[in-house]
Amino acid sequence: MDTNILNYAEERVRYYKVLIGLLLLTAITFGLPYLFEAGANLPAQMFIAVLKAWLILMYYMHLKGEKLIGTMTMFSLSLVFIFFIIVIGVDVTNFQFGAESHITAPEHTGGATHAAPAHH
Amino acid sequence: MSHEYVPEIALDRDGNEHVVQGWQDDFYGGKLGFWLFMFTEVMMFGAMFLTLAYYNTLHPHDFIEASASLNRLLGGTNTVILLVSALTMGLGLLKMRAGDVKGAKLMLYATIILALMFLGIKAVEWTAEYNHGVFLTLPALQSGNEHSLPFGKILFFGMYFTMTGLHGFHIIVGIGLMLWLIKRINSGKVTPEHHILHWNIALYWDIVHLIWVFVFPYFYMIGAAAATGGTGGH
Numbered sequence: 001m002d003t004n005i006l007n008y009a010e011e012r013v014r015y016y017k018v019l020i021g022l023l024l025l026t027a028i029t030f031g032l033p034y035l036f037e038a039g040a041n042l043p044a045q046m047f048i049a050v051l052k053a054w055l056i057l058m059y060y061m062h063l064k065g066e067k068l069i070g071t072m073t074m075f076s077l078s079l080v081f082i083f084f085i086i087v088i089g090v091d092v093t094n095f096q097f098g099a100e101s102h103i104t105a106p107e108h109t110g111g112a113t114h115a116a117p118a119h120h
Numbered sequence: 121m122s123h124e125y126v127p128e129i130a131l132d133r134d135g136n137e138h139v140v141q142g143w144q145d146d147f148y149g150g151k152l153g154f155w156l157f158m159f160t161e162v163m164m165f166g167a168m169f170l171t172l173a174y175y176n177t178l179h180p181h182d183f184i185e186a187s188a189s190l191n192r193l194l195g196g197t198n199t200v201i202l203l204v205s206a207l208t209m210g211l212g213l214l215k216m217r218a219g220d221v222k223g224a225k226l227m228l229y230a231t232i233i234l235a236l237m238f239l240g241i242k243a244v245e246w247t248a249e250y251n252h253g254v255f256l257t258l259p260a261l262q263s264g265n266e267h268s269l270p271f272g273k274i275l276f277f278g279m280y281f282t283m284t285g286l287h288g289f290h291i292i293v294g295i296g297l298m299l300w301l302i303k304r305i306n307s308g309k310v311t312p313e314h315h316i317l318h319w320n321i322a323l324y325w326d327i328v329h330l331i332w333v334f335v336f337p338y339f340y341m342i343g344a345a346a347a348t349g350g351t352g353g354h
Contacts, residue, residue, distance in 0.1 A: 006214075006217045006218060008214060008217075008218040011214055012214060015210050015211060015214070019203060019204070019206075019207045022203050023200070023203060026196070026199055026200065026203065029336075029337055029341055030192075030344070032341070033341055033342075033343075033344035033345035034344075034345055038180075038184055038342075038343075038345065038346070041341070041342060041344075041345065045338070045341050046334070046337065046338075048337070049333050049334050052333045053330055053333055053334070056326055056330050056333065057330070060210050060326045060329075061326045061327075068152070069152060069155050072152075072155065073155070076159050076162075080162070080163060080166055084166060084167065084170050085170070092174060102263070103175075103178070103271075103275070104178060
C-alpha cells in the first residue's frame with residue numbers, strides 16, 4: 001500500500017473494519033481472565049495486545065507495504081529485544097545481592113512483605 | 121495563503137548564487153524522521169514494561185491482588201474511547217488527503233473531545249484511588265510504616281501511577297499538537313498537498329493508543345478473575 005496513493009472509500013471501509021477487529025479483541029480481553037488461570041492469563045492478555053498492536057501498526061499507522069520503515073521497525077525491535085531482554089535479563093537474573101535487596105528478595109507469605117526494607 | 125517554500129541561497133567565491141538543496145517537500149523523509157522519534161518512545165515505555173514484568177515475577181500474588189482492586193469499568197471505557205479516537209484521527213487524515221479540509225478539522229475536534237473524556241475518566245479514577253489512600257505521596261505506598269501496603273503492591277501501584285501518568289501526559293501533549301495542527305490548517309500551512317504534519321501527529325496519536333493497548337491489560341486485567349463483586353474495583 002503506497003501511502004501517497006489514496007482510495008478514499010476503500011481506506012475508510014478498512015478503518016471501520018480495523019475498529020471492529022480491535023473492539024472484538026478488547027471484548028476477548030475481558031473474557032480471558034475467566035478462561036485462564038492466573039499464570040496463563042498474563043501471556044494470553046499480552047498475546048491479544050500484540051494482535052491489537054499489529055492491527056494498529058499495519059493499518060492505522062500504514063506500515064503495510066512500507067518496506068523501509070517496516071524493516072527499520074523490525075531491526076529496532078530486534079535491538080531492543082537483544083539489549084533489554086537478553087543482556088539486561090541475564091544481568092538481572094544473576095543479580096549478586098538479590099536475596100538482600102528489599103526489591104528483589106523472594107516474596108514472603110502471610111503478610112510479612114510490608115516490613116521495613118533491609119538496609120545493606 | 122499557501123505553503124510557500126523559499127529556498128536558501130549560497131554564494132561561491134565569485135559571488136555566484138546557488139540554490140541549496142531543500143528538504144521541505146521530502147514527505148518520506150519527514151515520515152521516517154518521525155518514526156525514529158517514535159522508537160525512542162517505544163524504548164522508554166519498553167523499559168518500563170520490562171521493569172514491571174520483572175517486579176511481577178518477584179511479587180506475583182501482590183500484583184494480582186493490586187490489579188484486582190483497579191476499576192475495570194473505567195479502564196475499559198477509556199480503552200474504547202482511545203479506540204474510537206484512533207478512528208477519528210485516521211478518518212481526519214484520510215479526509216485531509218482527499219481534499220476535505222473542513223471534514224478533517226471536524227474529525228480533529230472529535231479526537232480532542234475524546235482525548236478530554238479520556239483524561240476526565242482518568243482523573244475520576246485517580247481521585248477515587250487517592251480517597252482510598254492509594255497514591256504516590258500517601259503512607260500506603262511508602263514502605264516501612266504501619267499503613268504500608270505489602271511491598272509488591274507498592275511496586276505495582278508505583279508503576280501504575282508512573283506509567284498511566286506518563287501516558288496521560290502524552291495525551292495532553294497530543295491535544296496540544298492537535299490544536300496546533302488546527303491552527304496550521306486554518307492558516308493554510310497544512311493543506312491536502314502538504315499534510316506531513318497531519319500525518320505525523322496522527323502517527324503520534326496512534327503510538328499513544330498503542331502504548332495503552334499494553335498498559336490496560338497489564339494493569340487492569342491480570343487480577344480481574346481475583347476481583348470480587350463484579351468489575352468495580354473500589
